[in-house]
Amino acid sequence: MTLPAPTAAIVLAAGIGSRMKSALPKVMHAIAGRPMIGHVLTTLADVGIAPVVVVVGPDMDNLSKTVAPHRTVVQTDRLGTGHAVLQAKDALAAHQGDILVLYGDVPFISPETLRRMRAARDAAVMPAVVVLGFSPKEPGAYGRLVVEKNGLERIVEAKDATRGELAIGLCNSGLMLVDAKQLWDLLSQVTNENAQREYYLTDIVGLARKKGLTCAVVEGGEEELMGVNSRAELAQAEAVFQERMRRRAMDNGATLTAPETVFFSADTEIGRDVEIGPFVVFGPGVKVADNVTIKGFCHFEGAHLAPGAVVGPYARLRPGAEVGEDAHVGNFVEIKNAKLEKGAKVNHLSYVGDARVGAKANVGAGTITANYNGFSKSKTDIGAGASIGSNSVLVAPVKIGDGAMTGAGAVVTKDVPADALAVNTSRQDVREGFAAKYRTLKQAEKDKKK
Ligand code: UD1
Ligand code: MG
Numbered sequence: 001m002t003l004p005a006p007t008a009a010i011v012l013a014a015g016i017g018s019r020m021k022s023a024l025p026k027v028m029h030a031i032a033g034r035p036m037i038g039h040v041l042t043t044l045a046d047v048g049i050a051p052v053v054v055v056v057g058p059d060m061d062n063l064s065k066t067v068a069p070h071r072t073v074v075q076t077d078r079l080g081t082g083h084a085v086l087q088a089k090d091a092l093a094a095h096q097g098d099i100l101v102l103y104g105d106v107p108f109i110s111p112e113t114l115r116r117m118r119a120a121r122d123a124a125v126m127p128a129v130v131v132l133g134f135s136p137k138e139p140g141a142y143g144r145l146v147v148e149k150n151g152l153e154r155i156v157e158a159k160d161a162t163r164g165e166l167a168i169g170l171c172n173s174g175l176m177l178v179d180a181k182q183l184w185d186l187l188s189q190v191t192n193e194n195a196q197r198e199y200y201l202t203d204i205v206g207l208a209r210k211k212g213l214t215c216a217v218v219e220g221g222e223e224e225l226m227g228v229n230s231r232a233e234l235a236q237a238e239a240v241f242q243e244r245m246r247r248r249a250m251d252n253g254a255t256l257t258a259p260e261t262v263f264f265s266a267d268t269e270i271g272r273d274v275e276i277g278p279f280v281v282f283g284p285g286v287k288v289a290d291n292v293t294i295k296g297f298c299h300f301e302g303a304h305l306a307p308g309a310v311v312g313p314y315a316r317l318r319p320g321a322e323v324g325e326d327a328h329v330g331n332f333v334e335i336k337n338a339k340l341e342k343g344a345k346v347n348h349l350s351y352v353g354d355a356r357v358g359a360k361a362n363v364g365a366g367t368i369t370a371n372y373n374g375f376s377k378s379k380t381d382i383g384a385g386a387s388i389g390s391n392s393v394l395v396a397p398v399k400i401g402d403g404a405m406t407g408a409g410a411v412v413t414k415d416v417p418a419d420a421l422a423v424n425t426s427r428q429d430v431r432e433g434f435a436a437k438y439r440t441l442k443q444a445e446k447d448k449k450k
Contacts, residue, residue: 006097007049007118008180010088011040011067013104014057014075019230025056025063027104029234032241033265033284035066036228039107042266047111049100053088080198081174082190089184099183101176101201105228107237109175113220117177120218127151128182128213129205132175134220142171143202145217152215155202159195170217172202173225182208241266249276257296277313285319303335306342324359338369341384353377354396358384364408366391383418 017026027037034042037054044052052070056063057078064072073087085101092099098121102109113132120130131152133145143155144165155172156165178186186204194200205215228237245264246256253272256262261279264270268282271290280294283301288294292305295312302319305311308326315329320337323329327340330347338355346352348365354377355369361382369380370393380394383402388394392410400406401418409424416422 006095007100007177008092008095008097009044009049009052009100009102010085010092011037011044011052011054011102011104012081012084012174013037013063014055014060014078014084015105016057017105017229020234021231025060026228028063028066029228031107031228031234031237031266032245032263034267036107036234036237037063037067037104039266040102040104040109041067041070043109043111043114044100044102047114049114051092051095053091054104055084055087080192080196081201082187082199082203085183085201086187086199089187092180093184095180097180099178099180101174101178103174103227106174106225107228108224108226108240109220110224113218113224117175117218120216121177121179123216125151125214125216127216128179128208129215130177131155131205131215131217132173132220132225133170133217134173134222134225135169136171136222139166139169139171144168145170145172147217150214152205152217153209154206155200157194157196157200157202170219173220174227175220175225176201176204178204182211182213186211249274271307280312286317318353327357352380355380355382355394357382358386358402360384361386361388363388364390364392368393370395 013027015026020026020029028035031039041052054067054070054072055075056072058074058076071091073091075084075087117130117132121127131145136142141158143157144161145155146153186207189207190199190203192199208215223240226237228234242263246259246262249270250256252270254270254274254276256276258278262276263281265282265284267284269287271288273291274288275293277294277296279297281299285302286300288305289307291307293310298312298315300317303317303321305323306325309323311323311329314331316334318336321335322339324340324344325342327343328345328347329335332349333346334351336353338352340346340357341359343360344357346363350363350367352369354371357363361384367388371377378396380396381399383400383404385403386400387405389406389408389410391408392406392412395413398412399415401416403419404416405421406412407423410422411424412422
């Protein structure tokens with residue numbers, strides 16, 4: 001997957017994204033559980049582009065933390081895309097190869113397209129600048145690419161364009177791959193004499209041509225180059241990404257009964273011969289091995305499911321849930337930071353948190369691990385083959401030995417040795433005939449009132 005020549009990247013992300021109406025920088029809004037800019041950084045890592053410098057705005061420390069360990073530089077005044085790229089000059093002064101400029105709010109750029117840009121740079125004419133263009137249905141405010149017989153001549157911003165130029169359908173996506181030996185010199189010549197009084201990155205194309213250098217265009221697809229500027233566009237981007245994730249899961253051998261109702265995170269891993277019923281949500285950090293069955297209406301986060309596990313319907317697996325091989329988790333069961341070992345079963349209405357459930361142990365309906373005393377969390381350890389009676393409360397820290405049992409409704413505060421039975425001793429009192437007498441009495445009272 002690696003691109004051959006050393007390529008560094010500059011990701012522009014100084015814009016606050018005012019249309020998002022948010023206290024959070026735009027590129028930190030998540031798509032499939034991953035900040036928008038994280039999608040760009042993951043793709044760069046996949047194709048081996050490094051180092052990466054992210055241009056952020058002032059007061060975006062949270063963004064700098066999000067993109068760490070990548071370096072960030074601050075663009076204090078937002079004077080245009082050319083000015084933004086210049087802020088990374090010191091950070092990349094020593095870089096010899098190429099520099100790829102991307103936008104943090106164009107999250108779906110594909111490795112394949114980056115490779116095509118690379119190939120265009122390596123073509124016989126050796127263009128100094130390769131621009132990623134596209135032909136959107138509505139060219140609107142995009143910059144237009146003016147292509148003539150020697151290739152790309154210049155980019156004209158919509159606000160500066162003549163009517164004739166506005167009629168051009170080929171637009172600038174904003175992504176460029178530039179020879180590092182030329183980039184800083186070309187940028188130093190960019191002025192802000194234009195309709196927006198901004199330093200346009202796009203001007204380096206015309207400036208390169210003046211220097212006798214060649215420029216080229218590679219075309220990408222509109223969906224891949226969609227930008228996110230508003231919450232509505234964020235939702236559209238989410239939809240596009242979910243569509244891809246569903247498709248990928250199915251292509252890799254999972255059955256999705258109603259794919260349009262299943263939601264993945266960018267990092268969800270799904271094995272082969274996995275069955276996923278309707279309305280299942282995968283939060284971040286979920287790994288599903290082969291041959292797992294997930295019934296409808298489940299919600300997962302930070303959970304691992306081993307081969308043959310059967311989960312749901314209506315199960316909630318929270319971070320640290322480890323469902324072992326052939327283990328079963330049934331309806332209305334919540335598991336958090338707990339390991340179910342091979343063949344263990346928690347089938348109905350239970351909370352299992354900070355626990356181990358040993359191999360083949362059975363946890364009865366309504367069992368609760370009382371793991372929190374208001375101050376700290378404690379562990380419950382259930383041995384292999386143990387049988388926990390319905391409605392047991394296991395008050396942690398507590399250990400149930402291998403093969404031990406607890407009676408229905410047991411409140412277990414002390415460890416139970418292997419193969420022992422723990423029951424709470426209050427005895428059942430049976431009063432013969434009581435129910436019949438009670439009913440007769442109550443009926444008589446009712447009749448009297450009439
Ligand atoms: C830019 C391009 C235009 C292209 C369009 C594609 C220029 C001059 N124009 O226009 O040709 O069709 O993108 O979407 O490059 N940014 C900074 N600092 C700045 C200005 C921008 O970091 O001072 C960042 C923004 O956060 C954003 C990106 O650069 O991620 C693009 O900025 P934006 O203002 O959206 O550029 P456009 O005017 O849309
Ligand atoms: Mg824009």
